[in-house]
Amino acid sequence: MRRALYLGAAGALLLSGCMRPAENRAVRDSRVGRAESSGLSLEVEDGLAAVRNLAPGALMLWGNAPVFTARATLAADAPSDWVLTVRNAMPDAELHAEVDGGEALPVEPLSQALPTVKMWRVSLRPGATARLTVAPPDWQTREPFRFAALADVQEALPRVGDIYERMRRDDSLRFILFAGDLTEGGSREELLEFQERLEAGSRIPLYATLGNHETFAKDAEEYTALVGRGSQSFTFRGVRFSVVDSSNGTLDPAVEEQLETWLAASRDGVHVVAMHVPPQDPVGLRGGGFASRGEAAGLVGKLAREGVDLTLYGHIHSYYSFTNAGIPAFISGGGGAIPETFDGVGRHYLAVDVDASEGLREASLIRVD
Amino acid sequence: MVSELPLRSRWASLALMGFLAALPSVARAQSAFDLLSAGPEWGGQDVPRDVPVRLPASVPPIRGGVEQGLAARSAPVGGMATVREGAASVSREAGEDGAARGVPESEVRAHAALAGDGAAAGASTVLAGDVSTAGAETVRAGGGAAAGASTVLAGDGAATTASTVLAVSDSAEVVPGISQSGPLAPQMKPAPVSPGLAPLSPMNDRPFKVIPVAASVLPGLVFHGLGPWLAGDGQTAKRLFALEGTGLGLIALGGVPIAFTGASRRTIAPLYAVTLAGFSLFGVSALANLYAVTSPAFDPGVPASSLPPLELEMGYQYVSDPSFDYGHFVSLGALARLDTVKLEAAARLSPGEGNTQVRMGGAYRLLGEPEGARRGSDGTALDAELYGLFHRYPTEGFTVAGAEVGLRGRYAMARVSPALAGSFAEASIGTSLQGYSYPGAVNEGNLDEQLLFTFGYGVWLGRGGPVRGDALLYYDHRKDGFAGGMRTRGGGVVGSFGLRGRALLMNDWGVAAEVQAGGAIVGRLSLIYAVGGES
Structure with missing residues (x-):
């Protein structure tokens, strides 16, 4: 009897795992950007940056949005001088630090060779909470801007520099929105190599969601630790960007609930939504979309x-332009992973022009090879 | 089950039982008593395994035409030709002779199947004796063409001629003694014969063994002939290994190009079909491996000789899907069998939530006997299907409607090996075209096509009694059903797996049940009412 109960419980857990395979990642997302050590307690709002290192007097973050704010509470007996390093930052990002009452704290920029690595020396106040905001100066304007959409580098990681090199020729690109599958296996080593190549080759940062290949290694634990959340939302120049974790061909109900709050927050504004697995594969016979067509349609x-003004996807290693429920949709899986043959596309990315007032202005296919 | 025999018949049956009890045990073991005592009239739901069943190894015609009564079930020995040559023609005159001797007409038919203008099939004689026996039969067609000659021999001594094992249809009863005179059995001694002869079923030679069963699971799920091979059935093992190899070959043939072409939109449809066909063969051979070594433990079923012209169905369906609010459904269905056409309608209604799915359509039987009158066929068939689907999701705010077309085939696995008698493989392929509409603020919908593919391994339920039906363990590639596809680390490519059964338990009433696991868990239980359901 007891054995039957154990078997039943194990079966229920297994079924539950099959029905909500992304649940653990959704829960893990909520812990991104939190750390406590050396007298400093840190929480990055909305988890928009991952804490890479927290040591006495030194804090290193991996930014996963052009703008983010961290709340840092310093213990009374902790040292006040800290060096904040933000990797994957906007090249013109600045640090604004203030205590809870609004009083500004002294910040000293430190020079760095890499364009997307920013470093500041900041004096925190022991026993007080400080707000640290990292952002480019123009982030609150409503001027049109251009970003790049890319996905599916995977095993082409050694050649990804070609794509960054092509992007360098366009000074108007502000950042790369990456729709998953950074690496082939999602291991720590691969992800570190991806980030090193990004910093070495790209002059703009890359903000990502994960793909199914990231889940191959410990269900994307390394991705969460090194890159950040799989599902998150940020605004830049009046345009909201939401990326969600669809790497299992579904949205976990917890993620969908988050998405609903982001949708409600920008109902009257411009909203770009990106995810790895597209809900609907434009080639229906292939069925590379969601596991449930009902869920996808919903x-x-x-x-x-x-x-929503624009949807961007990956997973399918080609370029597709279509609509889903009337929303302009693009699949841009041209990062170099085994390309779809006979499509005449090859490695590519999208250059997307958006405007906080007009929405999507233009999406251009940029060939790399 | 309550016996439906009238009182007089019960007394007659008791008298018969007393008579049979007085017989030697060897004779009793395979006698009509077994048939009666295990039959539905006496509380059993089936007939014993030794009853000759329609289990052809030499493949009968899918639509055999005349009575598809007899078929060989094991390899004949060299004497078969001799028997055929030595057997005198049984002609219309033979039938007339039989009638003149008072032999019932049906028995005469069993020995001489005649067709007026040339087509003839299936006739035989079954004989047994304590010593060498011989039997023969032949068929003469009016115009000269003949088919389906076979012989069964059994004896304690050396069999001198053919040893082909036969299966006998309902309509072709064995007539003890009919072959004991005349040129059909010139060397035969009078001997007691029984319709339940042991050699009729090779199953008797395959005792249930635990080790082959365990091995058929592990590592048998990788080596698909391992179970029968360990059980000493090399022929079945070879065929299952061949099936598995073919499946793996097709997977490679389709899968490798898919990988190297990046699932190109230009080539994905045929490559996908080949790959899924490979998975079908691989899955079927894996389950056949398990079935071949577990089947000695039970009595294999047979296809129902007929199914009712109309079945009505009502039941309950539960769906557990974290992506949807619905859960409870009323399940309704109707199935009409009109000769070669089958019409079907099914509806799923969620009373609280409002989700409504309606699927209607039909199938035309291209090959094989209609379900309404199988006429002794082994259930092998091929249908062309056309269905329409309407599915309304009020909570999610969209509706999908479309049509689907495809082919569905079922293959009696006894044709692969006698050890697989009672089971079948099923597969279907097709495509659907659907339109999604989003009422209200969204003014543009989507058109979407889909590859439909299923395969499964099933067993017949029932062995000639009122119990008629089948059960199927299957894979379904479609993603637009309640179960959807599995949410895996590869995305949403894989479909769902399920187990379904449908059986009439009495003449008028039956049940259908199904469980399916994909992205959601679906369970359904329905009651079936058959109109004109006499077996």
Whole structure:
């Protein structure tokens, strides 16, 4: 009897795991950007940066958004001088530090050779909480801007520099929005190599969601630690960007609940939504989209009703332009992973022009090879 | 089950039982008593395994035409030709002779199947004796063409001629003694014969063994002939290994190009079909491996000789899907069998939530006997299907409607090996075209096509009694059903797995049940009412 109960419980857990395979990642996301050590307690709002290192007097973050704010509470007996390093930052990012009352704290920029690595010396106040905001100076304007959309580098990681090199020729690109599958296996070594090549080759940062290949290694634990959340939302120049974890061909209900709050927050604004596995594969016979077509239709219908302006996907290693529930949609899986043959595309990325007032202005296919 | 025999018949049966009890045990073991005592009239739901069943190894015609009564079940020995040559023609005159001797007409038919203008099939004689026996039969067609000659021999001594084992249809009863005179059995001694002869079923030679069963699971799920091979059935093992090899070959043939072409939109459809066909063969051979070594433990079923012209169904369906609010459904269905056409309608209604799915359509039987009158066929068939689907999701705010077309085939696995008698493989392939509409603020929908593919391994339920049906363990590639596809680390490519059964338990009533696991868990239980359901 007891054995039957154990078997039943194990079966229920297994079924539960099959039905909500992304649940653990959604829970893990909530811990991104939190750390406590050496007298400093840190929490990055909305988890928009991952804590890479926290040592006495030194804090290192991996930014996963152009703008983010961290709340740092310093113990009374902790040292006040800290060096904050933000990797994957906007090249023109600045640090603004203030205590809770609004009083500004002294910040000293430190020079760095790499364009996306920023470093500041900041004096925190022992026993007080400080707000540290990292952002480029123009982030609150509503000027149009251009970003790049890319996905699916995977085994082409050694050649990814070609793509960054091509992007360097366009000074108007502000950042790369990456729709998953950074690496082939999602291991720590691969992800570190991806980040090193990014910092060495790209003059702009890359903000990502994960793909199914990241889940191959410990269900994307390394991705969460090194890059950040799989599902998150940020605004830049009046445009909201939301990326969600669809790497299992589904949205976990917890992620969908988060997405609903982001949709509601930008119902009247411009909203770009990106994820790795597209809800609907434009080639239906292939079925490279969500596991449930009903769930997919329900999701794109919800996005359309909430006024989403643009959807960007990866997973399929080619370029597709289509609509889902009337929303302009692009698959841009041209990062170099085994390319779809006979499509005449090859490695590529999208250059997307958006405007906080007009929405999507233009999406251009940029060939790399 | 309550016996439906009238009182007089019960007394007659008791008298018969008393008579049979007085017989020697060897005769009793395979006698009509076994048939009666294990039959539905006496509380059993089936007939014993030794009853000759329609289990052809030499493949019968899918639509055999005349009575598809007899078929060989094991390899004949060299004497077969001799028997055929030595057997005198049984003609219309032979039938007339039989009638003149008072032999019932049906028995005569069993020995001489005649067709007026040339087509003839299936006739035999079954004989047994304590010593060498011989039997023969032949068929003469009016115009000269003949088919389906076979012989069964059994004896304690050396069999001198063919040893082909036969299966006998319902309509072709064995007539003890009919072959004991005339040119059909010139060397035969009078001997007691029984319709339940042991050699009729090779199953008797395959005792249930635990080790082959365990090995058929592990490592048998990798080596698909291992179970039968350990059980001493090399022929079945070879064929299952061949099936598995073919499956793996097709997987490679389709899968490798898919990988190297990056699942190109230009080539994905045929490559996908080949790959899935490979998985089908691989899955079927894996389950056949298990079935071949577990089947000695039970009595294999047979296809129902007929199914009712109309079945109505009502039940309950539960769906557990974290992506949807619905859970409870009323399940309704109707199935009409009109000769070669089958019409079907099914509806799933969620009373609280409003989700409604309606699927209607039909199938035309291209090959094989209609379900309404199988006429002794082994259930092998091929259908062309056309269905329409409407599915309304009020909570999620969209509706999908479309049509699907495809082919569905079922293959009696006894044709692969006698050890697989009672089981079948099923596969279907097709495509659907669907339109998604989003009422309200969204003014543009989507058109979407889908590859439909299923395969499964099933067993027949029932062995000639009122119990008629089948059960199927299957894979379904479609993603637009309640189960959806599995949410895996590869995305949403894999479909769902399920187990379903449908059986009439009495003439008028039956049940259908199904469990399916994909992205969601689906369970359904329905009651079936058959109109005109007499077996």
